Amino acid sequence: MVLVGEQAPDFEVQTTRGRIRLSELRGRWVLLLTHPSSFNPVCTTEMIALSQRIDDFRKSGVEVFSICPESLMSVISWVRDVEEKYGLKIMFPVAADPDKRTVSLYGAADARGSVARSVFLIDPEGVLRFTAQYPVETGRNVKELARVTRAVQTSVKSGLLAPANWEPGEPMIIPPPSTVEEADKRVRDGAERWYIQRKQV
Numbered sequence: 666m667v668l669v670g671e672q673a674p675d676f677e678v679q680t681t682r683g684r685i686r687l688s689e690l691r692g693r694w695v696l697l698l699t700h701p702s703s704f705n706p707v708c709t710t711e712m713i714a715l716s717q718r719i720d721d722f723r724k725s726g727v728e729v730f731s732i733c734p735e736s737l738m739s740v741i742s743w744v745r746d747v748e749e750k751y752g753l754k755i756m757f758p759v760a761a762d763p764d765k766r767t768v769s770l771y772g773a774a775d776a777r778g779s780v781a782r783s784v785f786l787i788d789p790e791g792v793l794r795f796t797a798q799y800p801v802e803t804g805r806n807v808k809e810l811a812r813v814t815r816a817v818q819t820s821v822k823s824g825l826l827a828p829a830n831w832e833p834g835e836p837m838i839i840p841p842p843s844t845v846e847e848a849d850k851r852v853r854d855g856a857e858r859w860y861i862q863r864k865q866v
Contacts, residue, residue, distance in 0.1 A: 666772025680758035698731040703743035730758040737761035836863040
């Protein structure tokens, strides 16, 4: 399984919008999601929710795509079914991974051997910055994925830390002091605690 801070393994897949090779997306943020199967009711609700909020990711410069462990024809049929039934356009690629090569490469499986609802946020240098795994029975919160993405991007850019429930535009936290003198200075400067000092980005 790929760990946060490690280089994301390269791969190449066929998608509903053509071929994608991860290394060719270097220089951009990438949000990769895995689906347990096509024509899955929970996955379908996730696809709809992601399509409805895709602009949130695009405004943040994030390339979004998902991977399904089935044939390209099955994935295309699923996407077409969702578009026809719900009257929307799926604006992100859905990749086919019938041999589970890519999902296995990323450790996107549960104890039963099923493909889990995994999420991988990869930075422009190809480093994994965030990962999460949801059980097959529970759909992902797309709004929260957008928030986490913005939090990680802002932290990487500013060197600051995102506190609990952080939302874009709110203050962040300066990393803890590394000396007693620095801790004392923060107290004199009116910091919330010597180890918690907030700063507007």
